[in-house]
Amino acid sequence: MAIKLIENYAKNLVLTVQDYSLFAARAFSNLYRPPIYWPEFLIQADIIGFGSLSIVVLSGLSTGGVLALQSAATLSAFGATAVTGQFVSLTMIRELGPVLTGVMVSGRNASSMASELGSMVVTEQIDAMRALGVDPLRKLVTPRIAASITMLFFLTIVADACGIAGGGLVTVFMNHQNGTQYLDMAWEHLRYADIIQGLVKPLFFGYILGSIGCFYGMRTSGGTQGVGRSTIQAVVWASVLIIFVDFLLTQVLLRLFPPL
Amino acid sequence: MNPRDTFAQPGHDNPPPSDGSPVVAFRNVSIAFDGPPVLDDISFSVAPGETRILLGPAGVGKSVLLKLVNGLLRPDEGSIELFGQEIAGMPEEQLFALRTRTGMVFQEGALFDSLTVRDNVAFQLIQERVPDDAIDLRVRDALRFVELGETFDLYPASLSGGMRRRVAIARALIHQPELLLYDSPTGGLDPLTSTTIIELIVKERDVYQTPSLLVTHRIQDALILCNHRFDVEQGRMVPLPKGQTDPGTTFLMLEEGRLIFDGSLHELVKSQNPFVREFLE
Numbered sequence: 162m163a164i165k166l167i168e169n170y171a172k173n174l175v176l177t178v179q180d181y182s183l184f185a186a187r188a189f190s191n192l193y194r195p196p197i198y199w200p201e202f203l204i205q206a207d208i209i210g211f212g213s214l215s216i217v218v219l220s221g222l223s224t225g226g227v228l229a230l231q232s233a234a235t236l237s238a239f240g241a242t243a244v245t246g247q248f249v250s251l252t253m254i255r256e257l258g259p260v261l262t263g264v265m266v267s268g269r270n271a272s273s274m275a276s277e278l279g280s281m282v283v284t285e286q287i288d289a290m291r292a293l294g295v296d297p298l299r300k301l302v303t304p305r306i307a308a309s310i311t312m313l314f315f316l317t318i319v320a321d322a323c324g325i326a327g328g329g330l331v332t333v334f335m336n337h338q339n340g341t342q343y344l345d346m347a348w349e350h351l352r353y354a355d356i357i358q359g360l361v362k363p364l365f366f367g368y369i370l371g372s373i374g375c376f377y378g379m380r381t382s383g384g385t386q387g388v389g390r391s392t393i394q395a396v397v398w399a400s401v402l403i404i405f406v407d408f409l410l411t412q413v414l415l416r417l418f419p420p421l
Numbered sequence: 422m423n424p425r426d427t428f429a430q431p432g433h434d435n436p437p438p439s440d441g442s443p444v445v446a447f448r449n450v451s452i453a454f455d456g457p458p459v460l461d462d463i464s465f466s467v468a469p470g471e472t473r474i475l476l477g478p479a480g481v482g483k484s485v486l487l488k489l490v491n492g493l494l495r496p497d498e499g500s501i502e503l504f505g506q507e508i509a510g511m512p513e514e515q516l517f518a519l520r521t522r523t524g525m526v527f528q529e530g531a532l533f534d535s536l537t538v539r540d541n542v543a544f545q546l547i548q549e550r551v552p553d554d555a556i557d558l559r560v561r562d563a564l565r566f567v568e569l570g571e572t573f574d575l576y577p578a579s580l581s582g583g584m585r586r587r588v589a590i591a592r593a594l595i596h597q598p599e600l601l602l603y604d605s606p607t608g609g610l611d612p613l614t615s616t617t618i619i620e621l622i623v624k625e626r627d628v629y630q631t632p633s634l635l636v637t638h639r640i641q642d643a644l645i646l647c648n649h650r651f652d653v654e655q656g657r658m659v660p661l662p663k664g665q666t667d668p669g670t671t672f673l674m675l676e677e678g679r680l681i682f683d684g685s686l687h688e689l690v691k692s693q694n695p696f697v698r699e700f701l702e
Contacts, residue, residue: 295517
């Protein structure tokens with residue numbers, strides 16, 4: 162009985178991975194084949210980008226502040242509080258900025274995509290679209306994925322800037338250190354390789370959150386209860402995949418851009 | 422109300438077969454979803470100008486059959502021809518083009534919540550980049566056909582169930598379909614609203630003669646469709662003389678995934694099949 166359950170679970174997992182791979186590949190290939198629905202892309206870019214701005218600014222400021230607080234406490238033991246700026250900027254730009262933004266935005270938007278598309282599936286709106294001769298993958302999914310990739314890139318830059326600013330505020334007003342020194346250290350030790358690392362990651366994370374949100378939305382079944390289930394699965398899997406892919410990407414990027 | 426409005430002028434590049442060959446032909450079609458077959462060895466056809474009413478209680482596979490007609494679902498076995506083309510194995514990209522020649526009215530209307538009535542009805546025209554002025558004209562005509570001209574700027578959420586079905590009918594008609602598919606268009610509606618919807622279907626049938634396949638579990642709707650015609654001069658549905666039925670309206674009946682009846686109303690009421698008798702009674 163238990164073995165049968167494990168076998169079924171494993172089969173379902175493999176089938177889901179296969180379905181997701183086909184779905185994601187088709188959605189991605191649609192980016193390069195007409196028709197491209199630009200109005201839908203702009204609407205989604207507004208919802209994902211501008212709509213997520215406040216949470217990205219707030220989480221960026223708080224994370225930078227916490228980093229400055231924690232690092233100053235540890236670094237003071239070695240008399241190295243002067244490098245707080247370097248620590249905060251490198252951590253934000255290379256790692257926390259992209260990952261934090263990816264997870265925050267997936268919490269907001271992967272869930273929204275899954276529930277919106279899921280509701281359309283259970284009310285037959287997706288079937289109606291197909292019956293009217295329009296490919297829902299092109300009309301609904303591809304613009305969402307493209308907007309996720311584009312806007313996560315810019316939101317990560319905002320999060321990085323806010324994180325460094327948050328760290329600076331804590332350094333000046335709570336740790337009572339020199340603000341100029343903080344900014345000098347944050348800037349001087351930054352290399353192009355760090356920035357490239359930090360800006361490559363959101364491209365992958367945007368693709369993950371967009372495709373996972375749409376994938377779970379489009380395979381919704383079981384009425385309104387199914388919509389809730391899809392929403393949870395989308396958020397959980399998007400967040401887990403972002404963190405897992407970050408681990409893989411970091412290894413690749415560290416090989417391509419080895420630390421000095 | 423003028424039934425011959427501009428939205429319904431014929432104008433397709435690919436007219437339906439005019440040689441009398443069926444618009445839809447099912448041959449030994451079966452489909453299952455993780456269990457016993459939902460439809461088993463189904464064969465029937467829809468001729469040009471014919472209205473076929475698919476009867477059966479809830480859960481016998483009527484909606485599944487309807488979705489097979491325009492390729493929204495794929496059969497496990499058998500062959501399905503739509504406008505003379507085999508669609509059972511046709512790639513989805515090719516099916517999109519073929520589906521634009523059909524109109525489908527879904528059970529609950531399936532209107533797009535985020536779009537106004539105008540944009541819902543004009544959905545196909547907007548995709549084809551028809552100029553806005555022409556779209557407005559055709560949408561107003563289509564809404565006038567279903568007697569809902571005043572809903573042009575409203576959102577589906579502010580419409581009643583019956584109004585949503587009528588908007589769905591307008592959306593299905595605006596592209597001058599060569600085949601209409603109705604999935605329980607009166608399901609869940611009160612008798613008065615149901616009659617309004619059936620009157621629209623009779624009007625469509627008698628004015629444009631579009632072949633159609635209508636799924637319903639309500640025998641009273643099927644009988645109204647069979648016993649009435651649309652009088653263009655009076656602008657309303659009128660009963661046919663006693664004993665007469667519409668010759669182009671015929672019946673199919675499903676029982677647990679199998680087609681147990683295919684024929685006219687006269688043959689249906691004379692049928693000795695116990696399931697048919699029980700359903701009619």
